Structure formats: structure tokens, C-alpha cells
Amino acid sequence: MVDAVVSTVLERLLGLLGEGGRIVLEYQDQFELMQTQLRLIQGFLRDADRRRRKVHTLRAITDELREVIYEAEDIMAACTNAGLQATTWAGSCLPPCASLAKFPSLFQTGRQLREINSKIRQITERLMPFSSQALALSNSRDEFTSDVGRWSSPVLDQTKIVGLEREVAKIKGWLFGANSGVTTMGIVGMGGLGKTTAAQKVFGDKEVEDHFQKILWVSVSQTFREEEIMRSILKNLGDAGIGDDRSELLRKIHQYLQGKHYLIVFDDVWSVQSGWWERLSNGLPKENKSCIIITTRNEEVARRMGAVEGRIHRPSLLSMEDSWSLFCKAASGGADNISSDPRLREVGMEIVQKCGGLPLAIRAVGGMMFCLPSSVAEWRRIADNFRDELAQNDDLVMASLQLSYDELPGYLKPCFLCFAIYPEDRVIFKDQLVHWWMGEGFVPNNSGGGLSIESGEDCFMGLLNRCLVEAVDRSYNGKVQTCKIHDMVRDLVIKIAKEEAFCQLQNGRHRRLGIPASIPKLHLNSDSKLRALVSTTNKQEVNKVKSTITAKICDCRNLRVLDFSETIFKVDVKDVLHKISSMPYLTYLNLRNTHLMTEVPESIGKLRNLQILDLSFCHILRTLPASIVTLEKLIVLDVSGCDSLRYMPKGLNQLSNLQVLKGFRPSRTDCANGCHIGELKCLNQLKTLELLLSRGDEIADGDLEAISHLQKLQNLTISFIDSYGADLSPKLELLHLPQQISELTLKFFPGEATPNWLNPISLPELQYLCILHGSFRHFGIEFWGDGSTVWRLLSLELELLPSLEADWVRVHQAMPSLRLVSASWCPKLEGFPITDISFKGGVWRRDEMSS
Structure with a gap:
């Protein structure tokens, strides 16, 4: 983490010095001195994380360095902001005669910079006795710290890992053999053994889906509230249950499930104390052939919830053969083998043997190897480090996860630690994470020197491919939309975040804070070090944020990230926005799905450092201020779903x-x-x-x-919402699209046929096509190409097209590369291969099509 903080500041120093300007030039010598000193110790810091856990003196020194670097970053932010003010006031940089007294926040900057450089020099001298061995280790690995190219490769599907076939068949036998009443069965074992993965495999099985009329998944976890478990069940049944008390929630659950064969999976149950299970169980209808599956680490919990000995499954450790197969899949992104080199295989086998047959440990270490070069020397280094880690840590899974964290590139470590603020089992929007990382400067600049969305996506894929993050929901083209982390991974994240003072400082204040949480007023006063305030709620929860918090928010001068998404305020949102606009360093502002917001005030134009602005799904937002076009650093502007915006x-x-x-x-x-x-x-x-x-x-x-x-x-989406008038369709034929577009979505298209430009010749690079809702009757003549040119599509989604008359065989012939198809409510689409798909709720879906 110290390495990550130093790397971030060095990158910003480079940008700051490159920008020049009167403000920066005034202190250029001090900034250059800081840059030189930090570069001298950067190589040492790349290997400091592992060593500082063993050497308390080293930990104390690097902790001190981290806090000094945070101070330096704040001064740099102040200089950048002052430069923006200078441009605004003078129309350009300040003239030579201008006085820095116009910028009182910078008046003492020179003295502060000299003090910081003096501290860095003293810390460097104290680090020298530790540096020689570390520099040799880190220099040999420099070329491998940014292997971004491999991160876009396919990741391991956690439900398709090896060694589950017999377990799934056993549990399915219990499910299908249940006859009277509600049958309860348990999956019991230690953390990391694959209990949840086995339950997911059963839950997603086609035969299981066909056998039950309702199938529900409920995550329980260590910290839970009885009402939230009930609301989770209702959510799966299409009812949020917001505002209902416990008895009403239970009544609704009984009503929805009465007369139906149902399957409910209660995942990760830790306790049945307080009587929550007895009350819920008594409220469930006792329909024949209905089943309940419980995953838990505590066998007594499974028994108290009704699982008898004959229906308790205890997952076994993977055999060496299955362990090696899983390791190969994780280390290669899905392949069955990793290399024909016998020396590499020998070291790989040694690593796998150390994992002791635990799937989570194997996936963590294998995912780490996926992002490292396939060399014997590099694998031997990992094997030796794993051995040392196991010598200090009796918990095999935690040792493997710690090793995986230690091997993360510096800029991925703070990205990973951001998960510490989220509650257990929280499903998180991927975009929220990526935008947060960008807003705090964790994401490295691209080769062109600028910040890009692709760099943020690469960081996410870096964690996903290392099996530290799990995908939950994907869009039709396979892109991850939401994610979560395993509870044991979360234990590690919280432990390291505490050690690194990443979220909470020793004095009780916070550097990064999640909402909802207990937030005393003292954490939001004027000298707060708070840098990120992020919503950790979701649409089903009503946030209890008090007006005292929003009243003090303007005092958080160092805040970079402010995410109030999905939040219901008890104060006027316009008043909140006026306060937000006084925060000079804010780079990411998320007000997604904020209630009662009808307009954004002109004062938002004062946020000159703002890079990401998310106002999506603010349904009654009517206008945006003219000042928004002055936010020259904006990278992302999202007002999707703002139905009232004119x-x-x-x-x-x-x-x-x-x-x-x-x-x-x-x-x-x-x-x-x-x-x-x-x-x-x-x-x-x-x-x-x-x-x-x-x-x-x-x-x-x-x-x-x-x-x-x-x-x-x-990526282009065109929506024709509330379209009317005969003059729109002819104009659409004049649309010209750039040929490099890879993803196209059309919603509510008004014509009777697809437009002429929708053809494989005009869009030769198109890989993902989605057509949602509409009354058009057929694909246009140009859609089929010229006979010699076919579509290069990999994925196709057709939804709610009741008038579309088409022959699926012809469609498939025009799209021979298709791998994923989703067709919903297209009753006149003839010849679709319904024998290979499942039918649920009017949705026909066929995945992983062969060409």
C-alpha cells in the first residue's frame, strides 16, 4: 500500500510539473526534489509489504512515510486547484506581477513542501539498512508489474470448476426424491471448501429449474437481520416488501409460495439464535416436494434447521488430479493444461500440493499465476513465498489469499482494499467501483498520459482474473455488471485495510467511509482526512442518513469521491448540492437514483476537478445547468434514465x-x-x-x-422512447456510423424494417447487437449483406419484438460466429432451436452456441 501511495503521487507529480503555470513554477524546485527522493525509494517499497509484516521497525517507518505522502498529495491538489482558479480569474496563467496572496490556501505552501521533503529525506535514511536485499528482488520483477494485456482474457467460471459432478448428482438425487412436506438438506464444511459453489451448481441446473415452480437464493452471512432475510425472499418473488413489518413479510411469503413446489437455498448460515429460523420456517407453506438447502460451516446449525444425517453433504477435499485440473484452469484462464514444460509442471504440482485440496486456495493461487509470466524462475519464487507464508499462517486459505494480495501490482492493492467498506455478501455495481478508483487516482494513466475508462476496466479484470472478485450479473455480451467477494476474501481485506489505515485512522477518524454506517459528527469536521464517502446501500434499503451529515459535508476539504447513489435524503437535495459545490478537490460525484432532485444548481460549475458525474435514474430531474459545460475534466457524464430531462x-x-x-x-x-x-x-x-x-x-x-x-x-445505444411523427423514420436512414463500432443497441425502433445502415458491410467490426422493444416487422434487405459478406457478431439479443417475422435458420447463416443468443417474446421468430434451451417466464435462452 505504501508503494501504491508513492506511485500515485509520482504520477501526479509528473502531470503537475508537465502542466507548468505560475502556481507550480513558484515551487518547482521543491516538487522536483520530492520527485527525486520518492523515485530513489520506490524500488524498495515494491517488496516492502511482505517484509513489513515481519519487521515492526520497518512497519513503523513505512506507516510514517504513507502519512507524509498523503500530506504531499493534498498540497499538490491545492496547487492544481489554485491553477484552475488562476485560469478562471485571469483568463490564462497569472501574469508575472500577480501576487500569490490571492490564494491564501497556498500562502504557506513553500514552507510545507520544505518540511515534507525534510521528512522524506529522514525517512529514506532510516530505510537504508533495509533496502539492499529488497532492491535486488524488486528490480528483477519490474517488467512484470503491468502485464495488462492478459487481463482481458476469459476468466474462470466458478460454477464450472472440476470435482463437482458427483456432489451435484448426490444433492439432485435428494431433491428429486423428496415426496412429503418440506425436505431440508445441508452442505457443511470449512471455509473455502466449495459449499456455495456446489449449491450454485445445483441451483443453476436445468433439471432442477424444471422440477420446481419457484427457486430462491438467500444469502444469510454472519451479520444479518431477520427482516432482511424475508425481504430477500420476497425480492426473488418480485415484491420488495419495503415498509412491511415482520408479520406482513411472512404473510406475503406464505401467500406467494402456497400451492407451489419450491426450492430455497439459504447460503452461509452462521447461527439460528434469536429464533429467526423457527419463525420463518413456521411461516413457510408445507407443500409436498418442496426443499430447502443450507450451506454452513457449523453442522449443528444445519441440524437445528432440520437437516438429518442422511441429507447432510460434507464436501471433500479435491483429489490431486482434480486440484491440478482446477489450478490449470485458473492459471490459464480456462484451459485444461498450462504448459508442456516438465519443469514448470513440477513446480506447479508443488504449489498445488501446498493448497491441500481446498478449491478457494487453488483458485486464488492459480488466478495469481494467470497474471504472472509462465517461467520456471517466477513460479519457483511463488512456491518459495507460499512455503514461507504457510510457515507463519496455520490457515491455508488465508495464507493463499495473503500471497495473492502480496503479488498484486501496487496500483491494484488500493482497488482491492476498497471492498473493505461494503457489508458482507453485498452485491456491488462494477461501475461504482471503477469510478471510485478513477476518482481517487488509483487507476494508472494510459499510454497516452490520460485517464481512461479502459484502464479502470483493466484494473477490475485484474482482480477478477485473480479470483479475488466474483462476477454476479453479466449483460447479454458477457460484460460484468455486478460483483461480490467471498467472505474469507473479505476477512483478509478488512484485516489489511485496518493494518494500512486505509479506511479508519488510529484517532477514530476515517479516510474512506461507507454509507450506511455509524458516522458521528466528529468524523466530518473541518480537519477531517476523509477522501471517499461511498454509498453501500441498495434499492431495497432505506438509508438513515441524517441531515447533520450533509450539513457538515462541505467541511471535508480533502474529499475526492462522494457517492450518494440510491440514497433517500431527509433534507432538500438542492441544498445538499450547494454544499457539495464548495469541495474543491471532488473528482467523482454519484447521485444515481436520488429522490426529489428536480434540478442541479449552477454552482456545480465550481467543481473544476470533477471527472465523473453520475445523475442516472433521477426520474424527476428536469434541467441541467449551463455551467455543466465548463467542467472541462469530465470523462463520464451519465443522465440515463432521467425521464423528465428535456x-x-x-x-x-x-x-x-x-x-x-x-x-x-x-x-x-x-x-x-x-x-x-x-x-x-x-x-x-x-x-x-x-x-x-x-x-x-x-x-x-x-x-x-x-x-x-x-x-x-x-458502444452506441439509440433509444426512440416516446417517439412519434412520420418524419423521424426517414431521417434515421441518413444516420452515418463509424465503422469501428463493436456494440450497438436499438430500443423502440419506430420503422417497419431495420435501417439500411444496419448491415455487415457498413458495420464490419460489430460484435454485439441488441434490439429491444419495437414494432418493426422484418429485417431490411441490406441486413443480409451482399452474399459474400457475413456478420462477425458474437452475441445477439432480441427482446419484445412481437411483430418480427424472421426465419432463425437464415439469421444464423448470416451470423456464423454467434456464441451467445437471447431471444425473448419474439413469437414469429420461426425455427429457433427450442430443444436446446430452457423456458422460464416467457424467456427463451440458449448459451454457448456452437458455430
């Missing part, structure tokens, strides 16, 4: 760094204050665009050609 403000073309623009609604051509589609052609960094069209008079002559100028555009 248009975007004029001047959006000034946001030249914008990479993601969602929910763009153009104004009518006769509106002088609104933004037109033609302005988009200046956004040459744009990679993702969601365009909303309702009527023809929103499109001026030549507007639709603007999109063809977006040469970095990869």
Missing part, C-alpha cells in the same frame, strides 16, 4: 475529454439554449454514447453525420 445544455462540445455520455437528449432545432446532435462531432475521445430521440424536429440537416466523426466510438 434536453442537454448548449455547449457540450466544450467537454473535449468526455469518454462516456449516456442519456444524451438533443433539443428541438428551434431551441436556442439546448444542445444539438451536431455538437457531438467535437467529442473526439467519446467511446460510449447513449442517444435518445423522440421526434424528427430534434434532428437538423447534417446532424446525423456528426456521429461518423467519432472515430473512437465503440
